[in-house]
Amino acid sequence: MEAVQAVRGMNDILPEQVGWWQGIEAAARKVLENFGYREMRTPVAEKLELFARGIGESTDIVEKEMYAFEDRNGDWLALRPEATASIVRAYVQHGLHGDSSYHKFYQIGPMFRHERPQKGRYRQFHQIDAEVFGLDGPMIDAEMMHMVSLLMERIGISGVSLNINTLGCPKCRQVYREVLKKFLSDKGDGFCEDCMRRRETNPLRVFDCKVKSCAQLLESAPQLIDHLCEDCRAHFEAVRDHLEKLGTPYAVNPRIVRGLDYYMRTTFEVITDRLGAQSAIGGGGRYDGLVRDLGGPDVAAVGFAMGLERLVLLLEQEKTKPVRSPLCFFASLGDQARASAFLLSQKLRERGVETEIDYEGRSLKSQMRRADKSGAKYVLILGEDELARREVQLRDMLTKTQRILPLDTILETLETIEAEKFNP
Ligand code: HAM
Secondary structure, three states: OOOOOOOOOOOOHHHHHHHHHHHHHHHHHHHHHHHHOOEEOOOEEEEEEHHHHOOOOOOOHHHHHHHEOOOOOOOOEEOOOOHHHHHHHHHHOOOOOHHHHHHHHHEEEEEEOOOOEEEEEEEEEEEEEEEEEEOOOHHHHHHHHHHHHHHHHHHHOOOEEEEEEEOHHHHHHHHHHHHHHHHHHOOOOOOHHHHHHHHOHHHHHHHOOOOOOHHHOOOOOOOHHHHOHHHHHHHHHHHHHHHHHHOOOOOOOOOOOOOOOOOEEEEEEEOOOOOOOOOEEEEEEEOOHHHOOOOOOOOOEEEEEEEEEHHHHHHHHOOOOOOOOEEEEEOOHHHHHHHHHHHHHHHHHHHHOOEEEEEOOOOOHHEEEEEEEOOOOOEEEEEEHHHHEEEEEEEEOOOOOOEEEEEHHHHHHHHHHHHHOOOO
């Protein structure tokens, strides 16, 4: 019978790869919690309307990439393509704004976008996402980017760059829209069909276009950064000043417009040249109007998300794979010894000692092969003779030396070894 395959673009993360994931997630949690972010977990499906209103009807994500479906009640739902809109919804729905002037949340989990899969781009992918509500000053923008740089360092990724830009506020955007519209219509009909449409509906989105000829035409396009109002210019200058004082390296890149409509003022991306076409490892920015537009209070907001798959791909290029091995493998010979080894193994595990055992009564040779493959540091060997003498052999797999221990003290002995592993 033919075996069922996973959905294209949705990947299994197998035990041999999961070490990367656990390492990144642990580093992210540590850094985020140090900066005062608290975890929130929202559902993977939301009402379709949330993303249409939140991300923008004329963005690629909403227009082309959404996993939208009608459920059995006739409600239109979507698998979340990102976490920001969901976190805003939860913040508003649970009235979380009431109990403090500002809030910091984070979420780690799967997102879904129906894009064409390639290296670094999948249909189910995972994000580390962080959001702050209630702070409109430039300090938090800079702190967030500084935190992202620290996070990359803690994860163990080097050679990435932080690109920053500002998209101004609705006031300067209004002016810029007209300037850009004029530029686009002066360029004539050389743009692709999508861009011709965007020219009318949402001109800023032309910068998302992946068609080469459009990108060429846009090279000489006017830039928003040259059309900022006084307040937005001052905000951006202050963000840059904070970054410099924090010692966080960055480059201003006026081309960073982001693929989502909610941004204003600061935007940023962490990019690499080591992942081919998928150069963005993470991105984010300020989105002050969104909470209000989704029915909440008029509070400022800023956030970012990083793609876990892309972080893993980078780590694989730089580091050796983390492997998880038990501290000890319990080998036994004979039915009675196996029964004792079985019981003692459970006791070791209860005491926090990672232990593997033989369940099947295999030959000692085959058990030793398995122990070797598992990477266990110690092998306990219990035969019927040892059992009769209430003894057990402890083999150090690294030094290949063996000693005999009283069976009744092995729990304590291994517990001490396990503790020394953490406090050598
Ligand atoms: P985004 O730039 O759309 O922003 O996604 C953030 C990151 O998610 C990307 O830089 C990339 O690493 C990863 N990513 C996106 N799509 C895929 C994909 N198809 N396959 C693999 N990885 C992918 C956001 O999602 C915003 N919500 C970020 C944000 C939070 N802004 C404010 N708060």
